[in-house]
Amino acid sequence: MTMTCPKCQSNSVEQKRPAEKVGAGLGAACGGVTGWLGAVKGAAAGAKMGLAFGLSGGPVGSAVGMTLGGFAGGVTGALTGIGLGTVLGSEVGQRLDSTVLNNCHCQECGHRFSSGTSDSG
Numbered sequence: 001m002t003m004t005c006p007k008c009q010s011n012s013v014e015q016k017r018p019a020e021k022v023g024a025g026l027g028a029a030c031g032g033v034t035g036w037l038g039a040v041k042g043a044a045a046g047a048k049m050g051l052a053f054g055l056s057g058g059p060v061g062s063a064v065g066m067t068l069g070g071f072a073g074g075v076t077g078a079l080t081g082i083g084l085g086t087v088l089g090s091e092v093g094q095r096l097d098s099t100v101l102n103n104c105h106c107q108e109c110g111h112r113f114s115s116g117t118s119d120s121g
């Protein structure tokens with residue numbers, strides 16, 4: 001999609017998306033924390049399963065099984081949370097960029113405007 005300056009109708013318009021980046025970062029952080037907290041349950045379940053399987057292999061087997069089970073549960077949950085949070089956060093940021101902020105900058109006349117508005121100033 002090509003942006004046109006509402007003031008001078010120039011096509012050389014620079015589009016910035018600060019909120020999208022901030023949103024993606026915030027989403028990743030929130031999603032990571034949420035995913036990690038949720039994964040604690042999964043890690044506990046994984047550790048129990050690993051312990052049960054590992055018992056047949058003696059104390060070393062149970063320790064290895066518990067570690068692997070807990071690690072797999074925790075990492076999977078955190079990664080899933082970060083991925084979901086990034087997608088959601090950047091989506092929210094994109095809407096902010098297009099509606100709230102003057103994210104478009106005309107390189108011909110220096111006019112700043114929002115991509116979501118169509119005012120002819």
Ligand SMILES: [Zn+2]
Binds near residue numbers: 005009010108110
């Ligand atoms: Zn312009």
